[in-house]
Amino acid sequence: MTDFRLFAMNASTVFGRDIAAAAGATLSRHEERDFEDGEHKARPLDSVERDDVYVVQSLHGDPDQSANDKLCRLLFFIGALKDAGAARVTAVCPYLCYSRKDRRTKARDPVTTRYVASLFEAVGTDAIITLDVHNPAAFDNAFRCRKVSLTAAPLFVAHAKTLSERQLCVVSPDPGGVKRAEAFREALEIACGVPITKGFVDKHRSSGVVTGDIFAGDADGRTALIIDDLISTGHTLLRAAHAVREAGARQVIAMVTHGLFMTGSAEVVRDPAIDHFVTADSVPPFRLQLEGTLLDKLTILRSAGVFGECIRRLHQGLALDDLTVL
Numbered sequence: 001m002t003d004f005r006l007f008a009m010n011a012s013t014v015f016g017r018d019i020a021a022a023a024g025a026t027l028s029r030h031e032e033r034d035f036e037d038g039e040h041k042a043r044p045l046d047s048v049e050r051d052d053v054y055v056v057q058s059l060h061g062d063p064d065q066s067a068n069d070k071l072c073r074l075l076f077f078i079g080a081l082k083d084a085g086a087a088r089v090t091a092v093c094p095y096l097c098y099s100r101k102d103r104r105t106k107a108r109d110p111v112t113t114r115y116v117a118s119l120f121e122a123v124g125t126d127a128i129i130t131l132d133v134h135n136p137a138a139f140d141n142a143f144r145c146r147k148v149s150l151t152a153a154p155l156f157v158a159h160a161k162t163l164s165e166r167q168l169c170v171v172s173p174d175p176g177g178v179k180r181a182e183a184f185r186e187a188l189e190i191a192c193g194v195p196i197t198k199g200f201v202d203k204h205r206s207s208g209v210v211t212g213d214i215f216a217g218d219a220d221g222r223t224a225l226i227i228d229d230l231i232s233t234g235h236t237l238l239r240a241a242h243a244v245r246e247a248g249a250r251q252v253i254a255m256v257t258h259g260l261f262m263t264g265s266a267e268v269v270r271d272p273a274i275d276h277f278v279t280a281d282s283v284p285p286f287r288l289q290l291e292g293t294l295l296d297k298l299t300i301l302r303s304a305g306v307f308g309e310c311i312r313r314l315h316q317g318l319a320l321d322d323l324t325v326l
Helices: 010-023 067-083 112-122 136-142 153-161 175-192 235-246 265-270 288-297 304-316
Strands: 005-008 030-034 040-044 052-056 088-093 127-131 146-150 168-172 197-201 204-206 209-211 215-217 223-231 251-259 276-280 298-301
Touching: 005 010, 010 052, 010 304, 040 067, 052 067, 052 304, 067 088, 067 112, 088 304, 112 136, 127 304, 136 146, 146 304, 153 175, 153 223, 153 251, 153 276, 153 298, 168 175, 168 215, 168 235, 175 197, 175 223, 197 235, 215 235, 223 235, 235 251, 235 265, 265 288, 288 298
Parallel strands: 005 052, 052 088, 088 127, 127 146, 168 197, 168 223, 223 251, 251 276, 276 298
Antiparallel strands: 030 040, 197 215, 204 209
């Protein structure tokens, strides 16, 4: 038996159960109530006094609750746990909303990542765990409580090892993701025991318009693995796929942690320039499910084991170095 408490908000019950199983725990009981005017409340039904508590809530919008709804419910529940005497509360957010707006790119821009961090700290959050946050440095700087950015790289490495193709090239779809792609390439090269080439595609974004499709690297005759933290509309990935195809890649596989698959992404998934998509399960592909056959081009990797191991180690005060983004 474990001696910590693990809750999952209603919107993340399935993910929470998977994490509980991986951590060797059971979900503690709680109540969420909605009121006629749109307000709501959440409270623990089990005692949490002096307990080490973890709360699972993936903060992506879906047809039932927006990202704002989920964030607000999570914050209120954390506050309730602290008021009920919890010794430590850790927010477990497989997908962390607002993490892309981490710096000012125009005059008077908001730095939303920092504002969200302030909200978590205001209700007494002691630590936060997420998966492949958009900008690890900005994440570190925004939160003053303990923060853990887990990496999905081991999941992608294990999947890549199952590919029959061994002539591989790891590609970043833009210069900003080069460090992430290189860390993955190094891990994959060790795991496969063969040399793996690398490359990146130039990209410039201004006022929502993306330009640039110059590829630098060695993809000729290889399977290109395009590595990124998320897919939204997918146009960045598609531009990168066309660029590596022009450079001679025989096959293109997109490996992205968070599959948001927003409006317009279905056309990208259909495009033959990308042979297959691999994502983690931090965001269910509910938008693609409306498109039926598109799911044939998608493999979803389960990440609950990574979170379960992280929670177990955090509770026991053990090192997390091999689980986190450097």
